[in-house]
């Protein structure tokens with residue numbers, strides 16, 4: 291594979307850098323990185339992407355996507371990650387949009403896609419239930435149809451950012467008589483509907499990302515159903531493939547690892563930098579090699595998509611490797627924080643990283659435990675990879 295950039299790609303890279311330098315400013319970065327202001331910050335950032343026409347690069351052009359080549363997508367993502375700007379929140383633009391584009395009717399496309407592009411609606415994902423996680427098809431939340439209205443009863447759990455959401459895309463059971471994968475229906479539900487209650491769940495990092503969502507006789511018009519009744523499992527699975535692709539975050543891991551290498555090289559404690567420690571240097575290099583391999587796997591997946599193929603079970607491989615690498619980097623960051631937290635051999639370190647670094651290392655470490663669970667646990671991704679990628 292020739293990885294050199296063409297003249298055209300270099301011009302595009304300049305355009306991306308210019309855009310980022312003008313739009314990813316300290317003020318929007320500070321708002322995005324603080325949970326109290328995160329929603330407004332992310333929406334502001336997404337509106338800047340929208341004004342540039344870059345909110346949904348992966349969508350078909352007719353709906354507002356770009357016609358970027360795989361290389362251009364790679365360039366954009368690398369440059370975005372290099373400055374620490376976030377990807378657009380996946381629940382709307384990546385997850386539900388992929389289902390609406392593939393399976394929604396024209397009215398649904400006209401109603402929802404422009405609002406997602408302009409960040410007018412915040413979406414959340416109502417798949418998991420207390421008794422349905424890995425075994426998602428065991429879900430029990432019921433939708434009973436009468437005329438043109440479904441009545442929803444049941445509950446969802448682990449619903450990320452439900453506290454912010456205007457809409458939730460939900461898997462509900464419309465029939466219990468056949469196989470459990472049958473009788474599942476995909477509904478779009480307005481979070482302002484009477485009968486919906488959102489209850490927070492605090493996580494180990496101390497934040498409030500997650501929620502339980504309860505449905506008590508919630509009325510949903512049939513026009514909010516995607517595709518056919520009882521075919522929701524097919525739509526749900528296609529969405530999961532897109533979700534898993536978005537979880538790998540290779541470019542963001544590269545940035546994080548590059549920062550750690552630089553810190554471990556330049557910061558000195560007891561007369562030595564951490565990179566002088568052969569064992570640490572070896573661990574860091576091993577992660578860099580894994581990340582490079584992952585980057586090429588991601589490029590192959592993107593190239594296949596650009597040729598018109600649907601992303602398939604390889605997305606499980608990316609999710610698995612991507613999250614294991616993220617966690618390895620988070621563990622390394624904790625070790626960097628520990629090494630520089632005190633003084634060695636009675637000497638003062640030249641520049642201690644201090645409380646702020648250790649605090650963020652700890653929060654990222656705790657929060658990162660979840661990445662091998664959400665989007666389908668890594669054990670389940672191993673099963674999928676063994677069966678559908680390796681043919682075992």
Ligand SMILES: Cc1cc2nc3c(=O)[nH]c(=O)nc-3n(C[C@H](O)[C@H](O)[C@H](O)COP(=O)(O)OP(=O)(O)OC[C@H]3O[C@@H](n4cnc5c(N)ncnc54)[C@H](O)[C@@H]3O)c2cc1C
Pocket residue numbers: 414415416417418420422423424425447448449450451500660663664665666667668669670673
């Ligand atoms: C931070 C976070 C955010 C989330 N956000 C959302 C969200 O927004 N919307 C949403 O719908 N869901 C969300 N989830 C839920 C997530 O998808 C589920 O937690 C996940 O699918 C696992 O389900 P479970 O928690 O019920 O675990 P279980 O399915 O009960 O699994 C328990 C353990 O058993 C293992 N296991 C289960 N089945 C198998 C098997 N067949 N083979 C091998 N091992 C197996 C699992 O790997 C796991 O280690 C989120 C989860 C987290 C942690």
